[in-house]
Every structure is written in structure tokens, then in C-alpha cells.
Amino acid sequence: MTTIAGVDPRPVRASQAALIRWMGITDANSAGFVHGGIVMKMCDEAAGIAAVKHSRCRVVTAAIDRMTFLHPVHVGQLLTCRASVNAVWRTSMEVGVRVEAESPRSGEVRHTSTAYLTMVALDDEGRPTTVPPLAAESDDERRREREAGLRRQNRLDERAQIRAGRDL
Numbered sequence: 001m002t003t004i005a006g007v008d009p010r011p012v013r014a015s016q017a018a019l020i021r022w023m024g025i026t027d028a029n030s031a032g033f034v035h036g037g038i039v040m041k042m043c044d045e046a047a048g049i050a051a052v053k054h055s056r057c058r059v060v061t062a063a064i065d066r067m068t069f070l071h072p073v074h075v076g077q078l079l080t081c082r083a084s085v086n087a088v089w090r091t092s093m094e095v096g097v098r099v100e101a102e103s104p105r106s107g108e109v110r111h112t113s114t115a116y117l118t119m120v121a122l123d124d125e126g127r128p129t130t131v132p133p134l135a136a137e138s139d140d141e142r143r144r145e146r147e148a149g150l151r152r153q154n155r156l157d158e159r160a161q162i163r164a165g166r167d168l
């Protein structure tokens, strides 16, 4: 693993990213709504952009830790995925993505999904590499950082419990 020594913390706002796309017929599933996989792909791309902007490295998605679908998205709506780095560990980052669907004719905007993805920074040889620290400045940013830590700890605990169960 390579390291980046003496790098200053980077503010959350410096790497925030948004992807906006108009949903068309080819995005629909057999029920006529936008396919969940289309939403997931856009979340993955938005998270990737935020993670690259924070780390200034190539990144890969290690895991999608959570993805909610609160309301269906319709063909003809504008889908916006806003991504923010929530927390940074050694080589990995949690990126949160908020998805909103806007009906362009009425202007109505609805929060349709939230996703949390773990992205890992890679060096030029494709090995995980350390990422700059995150400067969480606002109360909301500090809350998101805290909650990301909770999700990571829960994931590690779950993995340890499953391994222990298999070793019995």
C-alpha cells in the first residue's frame, strides 16, 4: 500500500458531485416505472465522482452498504443524484447519495432514494492507497461522519459474527 504523507484535510464541499439525467423509455421496467438498476448505476457513478474528487485517485466500489427506494421514479422525470463523502478511513470512503425526482412540468420534487457506498482509492498499480482526511465542518457533516462510522462498525461486527459462526 502506498501512502500520501502530510496531506491537509479536505472539506466535504470540495468533492460534492451531482448527476442529472432525464428518464426515458429505455430506462423503464416492465411495469412502466424507472428500473431500480438505472437508479443504482447513477448512484454508483455519482459516488465515484465524489470519491475521485476527494482522493484525486482512481476508485472502485467495494460495497453498496444500503439503498432505499422510497417512491417510484417515472419516465419523463429528471433524476438528480447528489453525492457527498461522509467519512474517510484508511483507503476507503463512505459516500452518501441522495436521489430526487423532479417532474419538470409541475416542478414537484420528491426524495426517492438514499444510498451509502464504500469506495476504495487505488494507486497506479491498482493497490488500495491512503486517502486524505475529511474536514467535517457543519453539524450535519459531523452527524453524517458519525453515522457512517456506525454503519462501518455494524458491517465489521456482522462479518466477525458470521465468521465466528462458521468456525463453530
Ligand SMILES: CC(C)(COP(=O)(O)OP(=O)(O)OC[C@H]1O[C@@H](n2cnc3c(N)ncnc32)[C@H](O)[C@@H]1OP(=O)(O)O)[C@@H](O)C(=O)NCCC(=O)NCCS
Binding pocket: 060, 061, 062, 063, 089, 090, 091, 092, 093, 118, 120, 128
Ligand atoms: C475493494 C478492493 C480494492 C479491496 O481490496 P482488498 O485486497 O480487500 O484490500 P484491503 O484489505 O487493503 O482493504 C482496502 C479497504 O477496502 C475496504 N473493504 C474491503 N472489502 C470491503 C467490503 N466488502 N466492504 C466495504 N469495505 C471493504 C477495507 O475495509 C479497507 O478499508 P480501509 O483501508 O479504509 O480500512 C478489492 O476487493 C476489489 O478490487 N474489489 C473489486 C472492486 C470492483 O471491481 N468494483 C466494481 C464492481 S462492479
